Amino acid sequence: MPKLSDKKLCADAECSHPILIAKAIQDYYPQDCHFIPIHQGQLVYVYAMLKDRGNLFWSGSVQGSYYGEQEARLGYFPSSVVEETHALMPAEVEVKTNKWDFYCP
Template identity: 45%
Template sequence: MTYLQAILLCVGLLHWTTMATMMDKLADSKRCGDAECSYVLSVATALGDFIAPDCRFINLKKGQMVYVYSKLVPSEGAGVFWSGSVYSERYVDQMGIIGYFPAVVVNETQKFTEDTVEKQTTDMDFYCI
C-alpha cells in the first residue's frame, strides 16, 4: 500500500465515521434463524404504507413483499419490531436495504422456520449511516 492510498483510506474511514449515527436500542435481544441472523425467517406482505421515522427503519408500501431476518424481543412497554428487507421490481431503490418496521404493519404469509436462536442485540444493530 502506498502512502497516498493509506491517507485516502484514513480520510475515507474518518468521513464514514463522522457520517454515521448511533441510535437508541429498540430491544436488548432478537430472535433469528441462525447465529448470524442471515437466514430468512419468513416472508410477509405489507398491510399498509409505513414511513420510516429515522435511519434504523425501512419504508414499506402496501402490498410489498418483505423478507424477515430477525424479530426483536420487546421489553415491557416497547413495540414489536422486526428486521427485514423489501424486494420488488417497482421499488428497486430499496432492494437489499435491511431495516426495522413494526410487526403490526405486515402479515406473515410464509414461515421458513419455527426454530429460532435468541441473541443479544448490539449497538451496531442500531447504527445508522
C-alpha cells in the same frame, strides 16, 4: 438512538437466513434511518424479531421498491404493518443485539 431491545430471535446465530415472508397490509413511512419504508402490497423478508417489547419490531428487507428497482436494505419496521404469508424457518436462536443493530450510516 437507544437500543430497541437487548435480544432478538433469529433462524441462525448470524441472523442471515429469513424466518418468514410477510406482505405489507399498509404503508409505513419511517422517521429515521433505523427503519425501512414499506408500501402496501410489498413482500418483506423477515430476518429477526426483537424481544422484550412484545415483538413490536421486526428486522427485514423489502425486495424491489415502490420507486423502481433499488438495492434491498435491511431495517426495522413495526410488525403490525405486515401479515405473515410464508413461514420459512423457526425463530429459535436468541441473539444479543449490539450497537451495529441500531447504527445509522
